[in-house]
Amino acid sequence: MKKPSVVRPKILLLAACLLIYPLVFSDAFYRDIGVTFLLAAISASAWNIVGGYAGQVSVGHSMFYGIGAYAPLLFYQLWGWPPMFGIPIGIVCSLLLAIVIGAPTLRLTGHYFSMATIAVAELIRIFTGTWDLVGAAIGLQGPAVARGWWDLTFRGELPYYYIFLGVLAVLLYVTYAIERRRFGYYLGAIKAGERAARSLGVPVRKTKIEALMLSATFTSIAGSLYSIKTGFIDPESGFGILISVQMVIIAALGGAGTLFGPLVGALILIPLQTATNTWFGGSGSGLTYILYGGIIVLIARFEPGGLFELWERIAPARWKSGHAA
Amino acid sequence: MLLEAQNVAKAFGDFHAVAGADLSVDEGDIIGLIGPNGAGKSTFFNCLAGDTTPTGGRISFAGQDVTTASPEAHARLGVGRTFQVPATFEDMTVLDNVMVGAFLRHPHRRDAREHARGIVELTGLNSVAHSRARSLGTPGRKRLEIARVLATNPRLMLLDESLAGLTPTELQEAIKLVRRIHEMGVTIVIVEHIMEVIMTLTRRVLVFNQGHVIASGKPEDVVKDETVITAYLGHGSRRHRSET
Numbered sequence: 386m387k388k389p390s391v392v393r394p395k396i397l398l399l400a401a402c403l404l405i406y407p408l409v410f411s412d413a414f415y416r417d418i419g420v421t422f423l424l425a426a427i428s429a430s431a432w433n434i435v436g437g438y439a440g441q442v443s444v445g446h447s448m449f450y451g452i453g454a455y456a457p458l459l460f461y462q463l464w465g466w467p468p469m470f471g472i473p474i475g476i477v478c479s480l481l482l483a484i485v486i487g488a489p490t491l492r493l494t495g496h497y498f499s500m501a502t503i504a505v506a507e508l509i510r511i512f513t514g515t516w517d518l519v520g521a522a523i524g525l526q527g528p529a530v531a532r533g534w535w536d537l538t539f540r541g542e543l544p545y546y547y548i549f550l551g552v553l554a555v556l557l558y559v560t561y562a563i564e565r566r567r568f569g570y571y572l573g574a575i576k577a578g579e580r581a582a583r584s585l586g587v588p589v590r591k592t593k594i595e596a597l598m599l600s601a602t603f604t605s606i607a608g609s610l611y612s613i614k615t616g617f618i619d620p621e622s623g624f625g626i627l628i629s630v631q632m633v634i635i636a637a638l639g640g641a642g643t644l645f646g647p648l649v650g651a652l653i654l655i656p657l658q659t660a661t662n663t664w665f666g667g668s669g670s671g672l673t674y675i676l677y678g679g680i681i682v683l684i685a686r687f688e689p690g691g692l693f694e695l696w697e698r699i700a701p702a703r704w705k706s707g708h709a710a
Numbered sequence: 711m712l713l714e715a716q717n718v719a720k721a722f723g724d725f726h727a728v729a730g731a732d733l734s735v736d737e738g739d740i741i742g743l744i745g746p747n748g749a750g751k752s753t754f755f756n757c758l759a760g761d762t763t764p765t766g767g768r769i770s771f772a773g774q775d776v777t778t779a780s781p782e783a784h785a786r787l788g789v790g791r792t793f794q795v796p797a798t799f800e801d802m803t804v805l806d807n808v809m810v811g812a813f814l815r816h817p818h819r820r821d822a823r824e825h826a827r828g829i830v831e832l833t834g835l836n837s838v839a840h841s842r843a844r845s846l847g848t849p850g851r852k853r854l855e856i857a858r859v860l861a862t863n864p865r866l867m868l869l870d871e872s873l874a875g876l877t878p879t880e881l882q883e884a885i886k887l888v889r890r891i892h893e894m895g896v897t898i899v900i901v902e903h904i905m906e907v908i909m910t911l912t913r914r915v916l917v918f919n920q921g922h923v924i925a926s927g928k929p930e931d932v933v934k935d936e937t938v939i940t941a942y943l944g945h946g947s948r949r950h951r952s953e954t
Contacts, residue, residue, distance in 0.1 A: 567813045567822070570802075574810045577799035584759065584793075585862055586785030586814040 399645075400554075407546045416542035422655045423549035424611055428628070429635035429647035430556050431603030435596045436633065437641035438560075438569065440576030441491065444629050445502030448486070448509050449479040449601040451623030453608030455513070458525035458618055467535040468527050472609040479605035480598050487597040491590065494579070503626065510624035524619030527612065537613050545614050552610065556603050560644055563599075572596055576642065604632075627673065634677055637684050640693025649692050654680070712737045712772060712897055713758065713789075713866055719766030719921075720753050727753040729921035730767065733899075735866065740898045742908040742929065745918030746942050751901045752794060754918065755870055758899070759791040760784035772865070785814060790864030792872045794901075796851035800844040804835050804854055807843050811861030826861055833857040833887060849880045853887070860891060867891065869900040873907050885910055905933070905943075917942060 407416050428450065435441050456478065457471030490501040514522045531538035539545060563569040571592045574582035579589050612618040622628075635654050640646030654676075661672045688695050713735040720728040728750045735741055743751050756762035758769060760781040769777045771787055779787075790811075799807050808829050812822040830839050833853055838846060843854060852872050859867055873884045881904070888911060892898050902908055908915055908929055915932045917925040919941040925932055932938055 565819060567817055567819065570806065570810050570813060573802055573806070574799055577801060578797045580761070580781075581793065581797035581799070582810070583781035584761070584785060584791050585811045585858060586782050587810065588782055 399648075403550055407543055413542060416546060418656060418659050420542050420545050420549060420614070421659070422651050423546065423553055424607060424614075425631065425635055425655050426648050426651040427549065427553050427556060427610070428604060428607040429632045429639075429651060430553070430560060431600050431607060432632035433600075433636045433641060433647050434560060434563070434572075434603070435593075435600040437636050437643070437646065438563070438572040438576065439593055439596045440572075440642070441593060441597070442495075442499045442633065443502040443597075443600075444499045444626070444633060445504070445506030446600070446604050446632050447624045447626065447628040448482060448502075448506040449604035450608035450611075450628050451506075451509065451513070451618075451620075452478045452482065453605030454612035454618045454623040455519055455525065455608075456605075457609050458527050458612050458616075459519055461527055462520075462525055467533075467537075468609075468613045469535065469537050472606060475605045475609050476602050479601040483598045483601035484594065487594045491593045491597065503629070506624060506629060507626065510620050510626075513624060514620040520619070522620065524617060524622075525612075527616035529616070538616065545610075549610060552603075552606060557644065559599070559603075564644065568592065568595070573642075627677075630677055634680050634684075637691055638680055640691030643691070643693045646691050646693045653692075711735070711770075712739070713770070713899075715754075715758060715767065715769045717767040718754065718757055718764045718769060720750075720757055720762060721765045726921050728757065728764070731918070731921070731923050733758075733916060733923075735897060735899060737865070737897055738895070739914065740892050740912050741900070742912035742915040743899065743901045743918060744903070744905075744908055744915060744942065745924075749918035749942075750921040751918045752870060755791070755868055755899075755901055759789060759868055761791075785862055785864075788863070788865035789868065790859035790862050790866070791868040792852070792855040792859055792870050794870045794874075796848070796855050798843040798846070798851050798854050798858075801842060803840050803842055804846070804850075804857075805830055805839045807854055808835075808857050808861045811858040814862045829857050829861045832890070833860065834883070848875050849877075849884075852876070853884070856887065856891070860896075864896060866897045866899065869898060869902075871901055871903065873900075873902060873904060881906070909933075 406419050410416065410419070432443065432446050436443055453475035456475030457468035460466040460471045460474065461468050486505050490498055493501055513519055519525060528536045528538050571582070571587045574585065574587050575589055575592060583589055608623065635650035636647045637650070638654060639648060639650030658673060658676065661676060665672055684691065711734055713733065715731060715733040717730045717732060718728055719726065719730050731754050745751050753762060757764045760776065760779050760783065763778050768775065771789060774787065776784060776787065799810065805826055808826040809822050812826040812829070816822040816825050830836055833856060835853060835857055838850060843851065846854060856872060873881060876884055885907060888898065900912065912929055915926065915929045916923050917932060917938045924941060925935045925938045933943060
């Protein structure tokens with residue numbers, strides 16, 4: 386829906402910045418921030434498909450993230466498979482879960498849907514914490530030393546940075562393609578009003594399930610990337626509610642339902658989070674909750690449309706994305 | 711027969727919003743539904759559009775039983791509707807709103823856009839095509855709703871008070887638009903309180919009261935009906951007619 390001539394230079398500039406970032410900031414600390422930023426941007430962009438574009442605010446997306454995170458390490462521990470073999474298995478499991486969970490919960494609207502997704506994610510987290518096959522409360526570990534490149538176990542952050550960047554690029558392209566197709570228009574119509582959308586022939590339930598499946602796929606991939614990189618997963622780091630909340634906040638902060646909103650949100654939140662962790666160390670572990678709570682209040686009170694909408698309102702016309710004539 | 715509703719009933723618990731209403735609409739008809747507030751017109755309308763499943767009776771459209779069909783299925787078959795309170799997609803542009811309707815028959819974006827542009831022009835929304843729907847006033851929103859439905863290429867349009875709240879000039883424009891849509895071959899059923907609209911546009915009128923159809927016929931005959939005057943129009947309307 387955007388003028389390619391206006392948007393393309395901005396995209397190229399963004400791509401160039403992301404490509405050269407780890408080369409300019411070669412310190413491990415800054416590269417780690419870069420990797421964390423990309424992972425957060427992938428997760429929030431994946432959530433954005435169903436939460437932002439379709440307006441179905443899931444606060445239980447950690448269910449897909451956790452499945453994606455557990456799958457690579459589970460099959461490594463069970464049969465010694467390279468962790469990346471678990472990525473497609475995680476996707477398939479997440480897709481099945483999206484269908485099973487989505488069919489009943491997507492009948493609900495507003496807060497009821499959000500609460501239902503929290504309940505499901507929490508149930509899975511509690512169940513995983515007691516299931517010995519997946520390491521119960523202790524969790525699972527990946528290969529300590531790489532047996533080959535296929536284990537995707539690298540010493541430095543650089544390879545992870547570019548792998549994550551590649552995944553983010555694919556996800557953004559998919560989202561961009563959605564925006565320009567009937568599916569994207571239908572998502573927007575559903576978000577604005579299901580009753581009116583139905584009256585125009587929009588297959589609401591089918592569209593919502595498809596959006597959830599697509600969102601689950603990329604959220605699962607984000608989880609897999611996380612566990613492969615860290616080489617460890619436990620119920621809290623896979624299925625914890627903070628993971629879901631972070632996706633929602635990042636997308637909402639930048640602008641839910643916009644292509645680059647989650648990137649903007651991640652660009653602000655991740656350095657802020659890293660700074661608070663650095664300044665306050667272990668004693669400030671509860672600060673993340675305070676930070677998230679504060680951001681929710683600020684967004685809800687002052688800018689429900691996120692920073693992207695604020696930009697659209699205050700920026701000079703020639704800088705805005707505009708609409709095709 | 712394009713649309714046939716037989717003995718349609720809708721009850722909410724003990725309350726019978728519609729209690730056995732009949733309606734038959736031929737292709738090319740333009741029919742008005744009138745009645746006091748709470749008479750059951752909108753509930754009946756919702757039943758015809760698939761928004762509400764009747765608790766009794768049968769509705770068929772173009773020979774197909776659509777009594778329990780979803781609103782999506784109604785739209786696919788060619789039944790389009792507007793809402794009493796305009797339900798435009800506020801954050802989308804006017805053109806994008808219309809494109810949502812156009813996608814029903816034109817799955818590809820370019821075709822849908824082309825079709826939507828034609829509809830936007832036809833409905834006089836060209837100057838605001840790229841404005842967000844939320845920036846429109848009531849007349850613009852009502853017009854946009856009509857445009858959006860028209861983009862689905864309906865055979866039957868159900869207009870729920872689409873002309874209410876307009877100034878006299880806007881009303882004349884809107885009447886012209888509805889007439890033009892009718893001339894394009896679209897059958898129209900219109901719920902309206904403004905008698906000028908009913909008298910100008912419709913060929914047949916059904917009068918609702920307390921869930922029942924209490925009278926039907928040509929508009930000029932219906933307004934003289936004693937039952938209709940007592941239940942809806944009031945005796946002042948007769949005086950007004952004789953004065954004019």
